[in-house]
Every structure is written in C-alpha cells, then in structure tokens.
Amino acid sequence: MSSPARTDLGRALCIITGASRGFGRTVAREMSRLLKPGSALVLTARSVDELRALQAELAESEAGRAGLLVECVVADLSEADGLESIVKASKVAFSEDMDHVLLVNNAASLGDVSRYAKSFTDMAEVDSYLSVNVSSSLCLTASVLQAFPQRPGQLRTVVNISSLCALQPFRSWVLYCTGKAARDMMFRVLAEEEPDVRVLNYAPGPLDTAMQTVARSRTADPDVRKSFSDMFAQGQLLTCEASCSKLMKLLLEDGYTTGAHIDVYDV
Template sequence: MNLKQRTFLLVTGASRGIGREFAHQLSGQIKAKGSVVALLGRNQALLEEAKTQILNSEPNLAVHTYSLELSTARTEDFTKILETARGGNGDFERAIVIHNAGTVGDTSKRAKEIGDTLFLQQYYHINVFSAIALNCEFMRLFQGIPKLVVNLSTLAAIAPISSMAHYCTVKAAREMYFRVLATEEAAPETLVLNYAPGVIDTQMTVQVQREAHDPAIVAMFREQREGKTMLTPAQTTARFIQVLEAQKFKSGDHVDYRDETY
C-alpha cells in the first residue's frame, strides 16, 4: 500500500467528524506531486475549513470541495464531480475512495414501527443508493490503475442493536455490496476494505444518546462519553492507516478498530 504514489483521493462526508479526519490524515500520507484530494459533503463552509486545514499542512496538494445533498443525488452528479476533480490528469498511479457519508436514522422507533416508505426511500438513497452509484462511477473512471475502496462500516452492519433498525439495515446492505464487489474484482488492482471505526465521540453518537428508545443503549453511550472511553476521530483514523500499512486483510474483509489480527 504505497501512499507515496500520485494519488486521487475522494472522501465523502468530509466536512466534519471521521470523514474530515480521514481526509486530513490521509492527505499527510499522500505527498507525490500531481496528487488530488476531493472532499464531498453537505456543508460548503465546513468543507472549505477542511480544505484549509489540509493545505496548511500539505500546500502542494490540489484540494477540491463539492457540496452535494445525497438524498437527491443522481449518478450524473457523481460523474461530474469525479471528472471535474480528476481534470485532465490521467496519470494517477492509485485512486482511493472513502465511503464515509451516512446518517443514523430514527432511533426513537422500534423495528416494528419503521414502515414509512417515503422516509425509507430517502434514507436508503442517502446511505445505500448514493454510495453504490458513486462507487460505480469511481470504478469506471479509474479502471486500469490500482484502486482502494473503503466502506466505513460498523458493528451494526453485522450485529443487531436495539433502537438502530434503520442504521443496522442500511449498513448491512452497504457492506454486502462492497463484499460482492471484492468477490468480483481482482485484487490487488481493486482492494476493498470494510472498516468499522469503533464508537466515536461524534454528532452521530450524541444523537443516538439523545433519541434512542432503549434505555440500555442511552446508558451505554452516556457512560462511554462521560467516562471518556469513546474513541476520537483522530484515534480511529490513525488505526485505519496502520491497517492499510500492514495490509494483512483480504479484499472485502470487515476490520474493526479493536481487531488485533490486522
């Protein structure tokens, strides 16, 4: 995993939290002249802050920001973003996409209560359909060079968690898509990683703690936050880079922050 090559890096959900930290730390690893970093998110002002943070550390990188609402995003939106960010540079030695963007859903409802099909359509569009559409365009536009495809996964993708029926189902669907991708595409040209970053002190876990219907889940998140045992975005990103550098995982693997095997 040579991150010193001329690299195209796209990070979704890059305006805050884990996505912003991934973009920042990975940019510090990508130093080759001609490398490009593309930041995709909802909040343009926060994306510009993330861009400035990167350029303060790595002034020679080309950094682009793109604001997009994933609930209505279409394939042609992703095509335009990728083509614009890539520009006329067809000389990349590696392309990386970090599928980080996502939402937790309504944790106040039990599984038997989430039957609103309009809400489900929008929720799945944000969390599953948009990631698949973006990935298809990424694979098409960067065919012929080594690609790293990273899906920000979670324990909720492989284990049921009370209060999180929305989140568990989209994360499971998304991870299975990337596992199929890994099965169909030959490594090392395409390397797929489902990375579960652990429980992070972010807006998402604050929302779960505030809204979850299950008192046990609320208590767990509160105790971890108050006890300062939740991970920071910087901690889990540093661990992610260690996983990449060691490269002990097989394409498509689910790797958790706490997995010592990797």
C-alpha cells in the same frame, strides 16, 4: 514472508465523502500527510462552509504547500447530479501519472433512532434513508470504477466506513443497522467481482462525534441508550484521530483480505 509496509499512499487521487466533519474530516487530514506530491483530494459533503474551511486548512498544511490539489464538491449524494458532479471533479483532478485511485465511502446518517422497527410504515421515509446511505454508495463506487478503469501499475482501493451495527442488531436502530449491513455486503460482493480492486470494510468504533451525542439523547431503547451514555461517562469513546490512525495503518500495510470487515479493535 510479507512485504514491508509502504510509507505513503503513492501519487494518488483520493475521493472522500462526508468530509466536512467528524471522521471524514479526520481522514482527509491524515490522508493528506501520506500522499506523494502531485496527488489530489476530492472532498465532498453538503456543508459548503465546513468544506471550504477544511480546504483552506489543507492548503496551508505542509502537503498543501508541497502542491497537494484539494477540490471541494458540495453535493447531495442521494441526487444523480450530486454523484455526477463528484465524478466530474475527480476526472478533472486526475492526472495520468497518478498510481493510486482511492475512494472512501464515509458519508452516512444515523436515521431516526427514537422509534422501534414496527413504527416504520412509511415506505418513502425508509426509501429516503436507504437512498442516502446505501444506493448512493453503490452508484458512486460504480461510477468511480468506470471513470478510472484498471490500468497496469495503478492501484484502486475502495474503503467503506462500516460499523459494529453491520454485524450486530441494536434495538431502535433499525435504519442504521440495516444500512450498514447492506453496505458491508455490497462491498463484499464488489470484492468478489473485482479482484483487482482492494476493498475494505472498516468499523471505526464508538467515536466521540455529534452522532454519538444524538445516540445518547435520542435512542428509544433505554438499555442501548444507557450503554452509549456509560461509554461516554467512562471515557471509552475513541477520538477520530486514534481510529483514523488504525485505518491508515491498514491501508499502508495493505495486508488485509479484500472485502474483509475489520474493526478498529482488531488492528
């Protein structure tokens, strides 16, 4: 018999990357409503204005008025000092009575989808993409787990915002598919190595975001481009709010197999 789902995420420290827009911004909003008083959000992105606007919005929310601490860290995840600044801010925001440390690895870029795989001969270009989308996720996760080691009575959760592209190849999307597949495997390995950490690869589905706009206009492969255009025209794109509610359901029920890849349509 399964235990009943929780109604909140506890008194938690929540770190969210790519929080300034799109799905990350929605995760920050939705998560703030599920945190007990005394919790803290550490929001990071490269866009200072959008981060500050979100911080102000959350400060005026019910959670903000109840004492939710919201810290913003403007950081480039591909730079070591950017990762260090996130961990430093997280340590400052943390308090000993917190019973949950939750990291959401959301930040990601689409990469150049206007070309096919055989055109990527510049190693520096590929390395730059993988640094932002793969290396930074591993290094930030490792740094957070070291900064907040296992303690009795404390839950640690790591969420990777994944994609169908982690499992299925899309022509002219070699960078994005490679990055998403690598991240999924990275967190599956983490789940094997750290059984006390709850690890989730969540694929949020085709979201109505700026990334989808780029996909419809820049994708080189005509069939892939048409599939995205048709989804948009037929109203099949999901709102960030609809997908995020499924992620929150997974986290509250906490019944998934650690390390699993779960698609929004499976929830």
